[in-house]
Amino acid sequence: MTSTVDRAFEACLYADDDSALDTGASLLAADPACDAELARRGREFVAAAWRRGWQPADVVRIVRRELDDVHLRLVSELIRAQAADDRARGPRWRAQLEALTPDTAPRADRFSHATAVLELYRLLLRLPALEPLEDSPAEPGRGARREHGDSRMLARIRALLAKAEATGFPEEAEALTAKAQELTARYSVDEALLDARAPTHDAPGACRIGVEPPYEQAKAVLLDAVATVNHCRAVWNEPLGFSTVVGFEADLEVVELLYTSLLVQAQSAMTKAEAAQRAGGRRRTKTFRQSFLAAYAHHVGTRLRAAAETPVSEDLLPVLATREVAVTDRLDRMFPETTTTRLRGVSDEAGWTEGTEAADRAQVRARRPLR
Numbered sequence: 001m002t003s004t005v006d007r008a009f010e011a012c013l014y015a016d017d018d019s020a021l022d023t024g025a026s027l028l029a030a031d032p033a034c035d036a037e038l039a040r041r042g043r044e045f046v047a048a049a050w051r052r053g054w055q056p057a058d059v060v061r062i063v064r065r066e067l068d069d070v071h072l073r074l075v076s077e078l079i080r081a082q083a084a085d086d087r088a089r090g091p092r093w094r095a096q097l098e099a100l101t102p103d104t105a106p107r108a109d110r111f112s113h114a115t116a117v118l119e120l121y122r123l124l125l126r127l128p129a130l131e132p133l134e135d136s137p138a139e140p141g142r143g144a145r146r147e148h149g150d151s152r153m154l155a156r157i158r159a160l161l162a163k164a165e166a167t168g169f170p171e172e173a174e175a176l177t178a179k180a181q182e183l184t185a186r187y188s189v190d191e192a193l194l195d196a197r198a199p200t201h202d203a204p205g206a207c208r209i210g211v212e213p214p215y216e217q218a219k220a221v222l223l224d225a226v227a228t229v230n231h232c233r234a235v236w237n238e239p240l241g242f243s244t245v246v247g248f249e250a251d252l253e254v255v256e257l258l259y260t261s262l263l264v265q266a267q268s269a270m271t272k273a274e275a276a277q278r279a280g281g282r283r284r285t286k287t288f289r290q291s292f293l294a295a296y297a298h299h300v301g302t303r304l305r306a307a308a309e310t311p312v313s314e315d316l317l318p319v320l321a322t323r324e325v326a327v328t329d330r331l332d333r334m335f336p337e338t339t340t341t342r343l344r345g346v347s348d349e350a351g352w353t354e355g356t357e358a359a360d361r362a363q364v365r366a367r368r369p370l371r
Contacts, residue, residue, distance in 0.1 A: 004034040005041060008114075013122055021115055028114035043082040045124040046075075050086070053130030056096040058242065059351065061210050063123065063254050065241055071120045073103040078120075082208065090231060092207060131244065131334045133206045142261045153187050154253060161261035165268070173265065180261075184254045192319050193251035204323075204330040208242045209259065211235075216241065216284075217341070218293035225301030231323060233331045235338055246331045248323060266296045 004027055012024035028034060049059055056079050063075045083097055107113060157180050164176035195202045211220045220236040223243050227234040232247030232255050245255055270292050277288070 003037060004028065004031040005037045008118065012118055013125060021118055024118050025111050025114040029110035034189065039081070042078045042117070042121060043085070044090070045083040045121055046078050049124055049127050049315060052127060053132045054127060055093060055133065055208070056100065058208055061241060062127070063120065066123055067119060069117045072101070073105055074116060074120050076100040077103050087234055118265060153183065155185050157254065158259055161257060165261055165264045184230070184258065187254065188251050189316065191248065192323055202248060204247055204327045204329070205249050206246045207256070208244050209256055210242050211236060212241060215290050215293045218290065218297045222297035222300060223259050225297065226262065227255050229305060230255050230322070231327065233327055235331070235335050244334070246334065247327050262300060266293060280288070
Protein backbone atom coordinates (compact mmCIF):
# COMPACT_ATOMS: atom_id res chain seq x y z
CA MET A 1 0.00 0.00 0.00
CA THR A 2 1.39 3.44 -0.95
CA SER A 3 2.07 5.58 2.12
CA THR A 4 0.99 9.19 2.55
CA VAL A 5 4.62 10.26 2.31
CA ASP A 6 5.06 8.42 -0.99
CA ARG A 7 1.94 10.00 -2.42
CA ALA A 8 3.02 13.45 -1.32
CA PHE A 9 6.48 12.93 -2.81
CA GLU A 10 5.04 11.68 -6.09
CA ALA A 11 2.75 14.70 -6.25
CA CYS A 12 5.37 17.42 -5.89
CA LEU A 13 8.92 16.38 -5.02
CA TYR A 14 9.99 15.73 -8.58
CA ALA A 15 7.98 18.50 -10.24
CA ASP A 16 9.72 21.43 -11.88
CA ASP A 17 7.29 24.04 -10.55
CA ASP A 18 5.46 24.85 -7.32
CA SER A 19 1.95 24.11 -8.54
CA ALA A 20 1.83 20.69 -6.85
CA LEU A 21 3.28 21.78 -3.48
CA ASP A 22 -0.15 22.51 -2.07
CA THR A 23 -1.33 19.00 -2.96
CA GLY A 24 1.63 17.32 -1.28
CA ALA A 25 1.48 19.55 1.78
CA SER A 26 -2.25 18.93 2.16
CA LEU A 27 -1.70 15.16 2.15
CA LEU A 28 0.98 15.39 4.83
CA ALA A 29 -0.91 17.91 6.97
CA ALA A 30 -4.01 15.71 7.04
CA ASP A 31 -2.12 12.63 8.31
CA PRO A 32 -0.23 13.17 11.61
CA ALA A 33 0.69 9.46 11.60
CA CYS A 34 3.14 10.09 8.77
CA ASP A 35 5.34 12.54 10.71
CA ALA A 36 7.88 9.95 11.84
CA GLU A 37 8.23 8.51 8.36
CA LEU A 38 8.59 12.01 6.89
CA ALA A 39 11.43 12.78 9.31
CA ARG A 40 13.13 9.45 8.54
CA ARG A 41 13.04 10.24 4.82
CA GLY A 42 14.63 13.61 5.58
CA ARG A 43 17.52 11.93 7.39
CA GLU A 44 17.97 9.71 4.35
CA PHE A 45 18.18 12.76 2.09
CA VAL A 46 20.85 14.23 4.39
CA ALA A 47 22.85 10.98 4.35
CA ALA A 48 22.60 10.92 0.56
CA ALA A 49 24.03 14.45 0.45
CA TRP A 50 27.04 13.25 2.46
CA ARG A 51 27.57 10.42 -0.02
CA ARG A 52 27.58 12.99 -2.83
CA GLY A 53 30.43 14.90 -1.17
CA TRP A 54 28.51 17.57 0.75
CA GLN A 55 29.27 18.49 4.35
CA PRO A 56 27.03 20.10 7.01
CA ALA A 57 28.30 23.65 6.41
CA ASP A 58 27.82 23.22 2.65
CA VAL A 59 24.21 22.16 3.04
CA VAL A 60 23.46 24.97 5.48
CA ARG A 61 25.07 27.46 3.09
CA ILE A 62 23.03 26.35 0.07
CA VAL A 63 19.78 26.28 2.09
CA ARG A 64 20.46 29.79 3.38
CA ARG A 65 21.15 30.93 -0.16
CA GLU A 66 18.15 29.31 -1.85
CA LEU A 67 15.44 29.15 0.83
CA ASP A 68 14.39 30.86 4.08
CA ASP A 69 15.03 30.83 7.82
CA VAL A 70 12.39 28.18 8.44
CA HIS A 71 14.21 25.82 6.08
CA LEU A 72 17.50 26.57 7.86
CA ARG A 73 15.97 25.47 11.14
CA LEU A 74 14.55 22.34 9.55
CA VAL A 75 17.81 21.30 7.90
CA SER A 76 19.80 21.95 11.08
CA GLU A 77 17.41 19.70 12.98
CA LEU A 78 17.72 17.00 10.32
CA ILE A 79 21.52 17.15 10.30
CA ARG A 80 21.69 16.83 14.07
CA ALA A 81 19.27 13.92 14.03
CA GLN A 82 21.15 12.13 11.25
CA ALA A 83 24.47 12.51 13.06
CA ALA A 84 23.38 9.93 15.63
CA ASP A 85 23.37 7.26 12.91
CA ASP A 86 26.35 8.56 10.98
CA ARG A 87 29.86 7.08 10.87
CA ALA A 88 32.80 8.64 12.69
CA ARG A 89 33.90 11.92 11.14
CA GLY A 90 36.89 14.24 11.51
CA PRO A 91 37.30 17.37 13.67
CA ARG A 92 36.27 19.80 10.94
CA TRP A 93 32.98 17.91 10.47
CA ARG A 94 32.35 17.88 14.22
CA ALA A 95 32.96 21.62 14.38
CA GLN A 96 30.35 22.15 11.66
CA LEU A 97 27.82 20.13 13.67
CA GLU A 98 28.55 22.19 16.78
CA ALA A 99 27.98 25.40 14.82
CA LEU A 100 24.40 24.44 13.89
CA THR A 101 21.84 26.86 15.28
CA PRO A 102 19.38 25.28 17.75
CA ASP A 103 15.74 25.43 16.67
CA THR A 104 13.95 27.59 19.24
CA ALA A 105 11.21 28.99 17.02
CA PRO A 106 7.61 27.84 17.54
CA ARG A 107 6.40 25.32 14.96
CA ALA A 108 4.07 26.59 12.26
CA ASP A 109 0.69 25.08 11.47
CA ARG A 110 0.79 21.63 9.89
CA PHE A 111 0.18 22.79 6.34
CA SER A 112 2.89 25.50 6.43
CA HIS A 113 5.30 23.09 8.08
CA ALA A 114 4.67 20.41 5.47
CA THR A 115 5.16 22.94 2.67
CA ALA A 116 8.54 23.99 4.08
CA VAL A 117 9.60 20.36 4.53
CA LEU A 118 8.77 19.53 0.91
CA GLU A 119 10.60 22.61 -0.35
CA LEU A 120 13.66 21.59 1.65
CA TYR A 121 13.54 17.95 0.54
CA ARG A 122 13.23 19.01 -3.08
CA LEU A 123 16.41 21.07 -2.73
CA LEU A 124 18.28 18.23 -0.98
CA LEU A 125 17.18 15.77 -3.64
CA ARG A 126 18.62 17.94 -6.41
CA LEU A 127 22.03 18.64 -4.89
CA PRO A 128 24.76 17.80 -7.41
CA ALA A 129 27.77 15.64 -6.58
CA LEU A 130 30.80 17.48 -5.19
CA GLU A 131 34.44 16.55 -4.99
CA PRO A 132 34.82 14.50 -1.77
CA LEU A 133 36.90 16.17 0.91
CA GLU A 134 37.53 12.92 2.79
CA ASP A 135 37.34 14.44 6.23
CA SER A 136 38.37 11.39 8.25
CA PRO A 137 39.18 11.01 11.96
CA ALA A 138 42.69 12.01 12.98
CA GLU A 139 45.23 9.26 13.44
CA PRO A 140 45.46 8.04 17.05
CA GLY A 141 48.21 9.80 18.94
CA ARG A 142 49.15 12.41 16.34
CA GLY A 143 45.99 14.49 16.64
CA ALA A 144 46.06 14.27 20.42
CA ARG A 145 49.75 15.24 20.50
CA ARG A 146 49.16 18.44 18.51
CA GLU A 147 45.73 19.48 19.65
CA HIS A 148 46.63 21.47 22.78
CA GLY A 149 49.42 23.49 21.14
CA ASP A 150 47.35 24.12 18.04
CA SER A 151 44.35 25.41 19.92
CA ARG A 152 46.51 27.76 22.00
CA MET A 153 48.28 29.24 18.97
CA LEU A 154 45.07 29.56 16.95
CA ALA A 155 43.37 31.22 19.91
CA ARG A 156 46.13 33.87 19.95
CA ILE A 157 45.77 34.44 16.21
CA ARG A 158 41.98 34.72 16.49
CA ALA A 159 42.27 37.18 19.36
CA LEU A 160 44.69 39.43 17.45
CA LEU A 161 42.52 39.45 14.32
CA ALA A 162 39.40 40.15 16.37
CA LYS A 163 41.09 43.21 17.88
CA ALA A 164 42.24 44.34 14.43
CA GLU A 165 38.66 44.13 13.18
CA ALA A 166 37.25 45.99 16.16
CA THR A 167 39.64 48.92 16.41
CA GLY A 168 38.89 52.22 14.75
CA PHE A 169 42.57 53.14 14.47
CA PRO A 170 44.40 51.98 11.30
CA GLU A 171 47.80 52.00 13.01
CA GLU A 172 46.61 49.70 15.77
CA ALA A 173 44.95 47.39 13.25
CA GLU A 174 48.21 47.30 11.32
CA ALA A 175 50.22 46.24 14.35
CA LEU A 176 47.69 43.60 15.36
CA THR A 177 47.37 42.13 11.87
CA ALA A 178 51.14 42.08 11.42
CA LYS A 179 51.53 40.18 14.68
CA ALA A 180 48.82 37.72 13.66
CA GLN A 181 50.61 37.16 10.35
CA GLU A 182 53.88 36.58 12.19
CA LEU A 183 52.26 33.95 14.40
CA THR A 184 50.61 32.39 11.37
CA ALA A 185 53.95 32.00 9.60
CA ARG A 186 55.56 30.48 12.69
CA TYR A 187 52.61 28.13 13.19
CA SER A 188 52.75 26.89 9.59
CA VAL A 189 56.50 26.28 9.63
CA ASP A 190 56.40 24.54 13.00
CA GLU A 191 53.73 22.20 11.65
CA ALA A 192 55.76 21.48 8.51
CA LEU A 193 58.88 20.64 10.51
CA LEU A 194 56.94 18.52 12.99
CA ASP A 195 55.34 16.59 10.16
CA ALA A 196 58.69 16.07 8.42
CA ARG A 197 60.08 14.41 11.54
CA ALA A 198 57.03 12.23 12.16
CA PRO A 199 57.13 8.51 11.24
CA THR A 200 53.87 8.86 9.29
CA HIS A 201 53.43 12.09 7.35
CA ASP A 202 50.22 14.06 7.09
CA ALA A 203 48.56 14.38 3.70
CA PRO A 204 46.98 17.55 2.31
CA GLY A 205 43.32 18.01 3.07
CA ALA A 206 40.64 20.34 1.75
CA CYS A 207 37.83 22.51 3.02
CA ARG A 208 35.13 24.67 1.49
CA ILE A 209 34.84 28.35 2.37
CA GLY A 210 31.74 30.29 1.48
CA VAL A 211 32.13 33.10 -1.05
CA GLU A 212 28.86 34.88 -0.64
CA PRO A 213 27.22 37.52 -2.86
CA PRO A 214 27.32 40.36 -3.47
CA TYR A 215 30.64 41.01 -5.23
CA GLU A 216 31.65 37.37 -4.98
CA GLN A 217 34.20 37.62 -7.79
CA ALA A 218 36.33 40.07 -5.83
CA LYS A 219 35.94 37.97 -2.69
CA ALA A 220 37.05 34.85 -4.56
CA VAL A 221 40.16 36.71 -5.78
CA LEU A 222 40.93 37.75 -2.20
CA LEU A 223 40.54 34.19 -0.93
CA ASP A 224 42.77 32.89 -3.70
CA ALA A 225 45.50 35.35 -2.71
CA VAL A 226 45.27 34.43 0.97
CA ALA A 227 45.32 30.72 0.15
CA THR A 228 48.31 30.96 -2.20
CA VAL A 229 50.55 32.85 0.21
CA ASN A 230 49.75 30.36 2.95
CA HIS A 231 50.84 27.31 0.92
CA CYS A 232 47.30 26.39 -0.20
CA ARG A 233 45.39 26.47 -3.47
CA ALA A 234 41.79 27.60 -4.03
CA VAL A 235 39.24 26.69 -6.71
CA TRP A 236 36.06 28.79 -6.91
CA ASN A 237 32.67 27.21 -7.59
CA GLU A 238 30.65 30.26 -8.62
CA PRO A 239 27.22 28.57 -9.05
CA LEU A 240 27.28 27.05 -5.56
CA GLY A 241 28.91 29.99 -3.78
CA PHE A 242 32.09 28.55 -2.30
CA SER A 243 35.78 27.95 -2.95
CA THR A 244 37.47 24.66 -2.20
CA VAL A 245 40.83 25.29 -0.54
CA VAL A 246 43.43 22.51 -0.67
CA GLY A 247 46.34 22.40 1.76
CA PHE A 248 47.63 20.99 5.00
CA GLU A 249 45.29 21.32 7.96
CA ALA A 250 47.28 23.93 9.86
CA ASP A 251 47.42 26.14 6.77
CA LEU A 252 43.72 25.64 6.00
CA GLU A 253 42.78 26.91 9.43
CA VAL A 254 44.79 30.11 9.14
CA VAL A 255 43.57 30.75 5.58
CA GLU A 256 40.00 30.74 6.84
CA LEU A 257 40.89 33.00 9.76
CA LEU A 258 42.82 35.54 7.70
CA TYR A 259 40.32 35.62 4.84
CA THR A 260 37.42 36.21 7.21
CA SER A 261 39.30 38.97 9.01
CA LEU A 262 40.30 40.73 5.79
CA LEU A 263 36.68 40.64 4.61
CA VAL A 264 35.54 42.26 7.86
CA GLN A 265 38.23 44.93 7.56
CA ALA A 266 37.33 45.55 3.90
CA GLN A 267 33.64 45.97 4.74
CA SER A 268 34.44 48.41 7.53
CA ALA A 269 36.79 50.41 5.30
CA MET A 270 34.24 50.46 2.47
CA THR A 271 31.53 51.76 4.79
CA LYS A 272 33.78 54.63 5.91
CA ALA A 273 34.80 55.39 2.32
CA GLU A 274 31.17 55.57 1.20
CA ALA A 275 30.34 57.91 4.09
CA ALA A 276 33.20 60.21 3.09
CA GLN A 277 32.06 60.18 -0.54
CA ARG A 278 28.50 61.09 0.48
CA ALA A 279 29.80 63.87 2.71
CA GLY A 280 31.54 65.28 -0.36
CA GLY A 281 28.28 65.30 -2.27
CA ARG A 282 29.03 62.25 -4.41
CA ARG A 283 26.56 59.41 -4.46
CA ARG A 284 28.14 55.98 -4.23
CA THR A 285 26.69 53.08 -6.18
CA LYS A 286 27.05 49.37 -6.74
CA THR A 287 29.90 50.06 -9.19
CA PHE A 288 31.78 51.92 -6.44
CA ARG A 289 31.52 48.96 -4.08
CA GLN A 290 32.44 46.46 -6.80
CA SER A 291 35.48 48.51 -7.80
CA PHE A 292 36.44 49.06 -4.15
CA LEU A 293 36.48 45.35 -3.33
CA ALA A 294 38.20 44.46 -6.59
CA ALA A 295 41.00 46.92 -5.86
CA TYR A 296 41.20 45.75 -2.28
CA ALA A 297 41.54 42.11 -3.35
CA HIS A 298 44.07 42.94 -6.06
CA HIS A 299 46.28 45.09 -3.86
CA VAL A 300 46.15 42.80 -0.84
CA GLY A 301 47.10 39.95 -3.16
CA THR A 302 50.10 41.93 -4.42
CA ARG A 303 51.26 42.61 -0.89
CA LEU A 304 50.74 39.01 0.18
CA ARG A 305 52.81 37.77 -2.75
CA ALA A 306 55.59 40.17 -1.78
CA ALA A 307 55.46 38.86 1.76
CA ALA A 308 55.73 35.29 0.48
CA GLU A 309 59.08 36.10 -1.12
CA THR A 310 60.73 36.28 2.30
CA PRO A 311 63.75 33.92 2.17
CA VAL A 312 63.74 30.77 4.26
CA SER A 313 66.62 28.76 5.63
CA GLU A 314 68.08 26.08 3.35
CA ASP A 315 67.11 23.19 5.60
CA LEU A 316 63.44 24.23 5.36
CA LEU A 317 63.29 24.55 1.57
CA PRO A 318 63.02 20.78 0.83
CA VAL A 319 60.26 20.41 3.43
CA LEU A 320 58.18 23.23 1.94
CA ALA A 321 58.83 22.05 -1.61
CA THR A 322 57.64 18.54 -0.77
CA ARG A 323 54.48 19.90 0.79
CA GLU A 324 53.83 22.17 -2.19
CA VAL A 325 54.09 19.20 -4.55
CA ALA A 326 51.69 17.24 -2.35
CA VAL A 327 49.16 20.10 -2.37
CA THR A 328 49.39 20.49 -6.15
CA ASP A 329 48.95 16.76 -6.66
CA ARG A 330 45.86 16.70 -4.45
CA LEU A 331 44.42 19.70 -6.27
CA ASP A 332 44.98 18.12 -9.68
CA ARG A 333 43.30 14.90 -8.59
CA MET A 334 40.28 16.74 -7.20
CA PHE A 335 39.99 19.21 -10.07
CA PRO A 336 41.51 17.81 -13.26
CA GLU A 337 39.86 20.62 -15.26
CA THR A 338 39.65 24.25 -14.16
CA THR A 339 39.23 27.56 -15.96
CA THR A 340 40.24 31.12 -15.14
CA THR A 341 37.96 34.16 -14.97
CA ARG A 342 38.33 37.93 -15.05
CA LEU A 343 36.79 40.44 -12.72
CA ARG A 344 33.78 42.18 -14.20
CA GLY A 345 32.14 45.52 -13.42
CA VAL A 346 35.29 47.38 -12.29
CA SER A 347 34.67 50.87 -13.64
CA ASP A 348 34.53 53.29 -10.72
CA GLU A 349 37.84 55.17 -10.33
CA ALA A 350 37.01 56.48 -6.85
CA GLY A 351 36.08 52.98 -5.70
CA TRP A 352 39.36 51.57 -7.04
CA THR A 353 41.40 54.31 -5.34
CA GLU A 354 39.63 53.91 -2.01
CA GLY A 355 39.94 50.11 -2.18
CA THR A 356 43.67 50.32 -2.86
CA GLU A 357 44.17 52.64 0.10
CA ALA A 358 42.13 50.32 2.32
CA ALA A 359 44.31 47.40 1.26
CA ASP A 360 47.37 49.39 2.31
CA ARG A 361 45.83 49.89 5.74
CA ALA A 362 44.94 46.18 6.05
CA GLN A 363 48.67 45.56 6.11
CA VAL A 364 50.27 42.33 5.41
CA ARG A 365 53.87 43.12 6.11
CA ALA A 366 56.69 40.93 4.90
CA ARG A 367 57.34 38.03 7.19
CA ARG A 368 60.61 37.80 8.98
CA PRO A 369 62.93 34.99 7.71
CA LEU A 370 61.63 31.53 8.53
CA ARG A 371 64.10 29.26 10.24
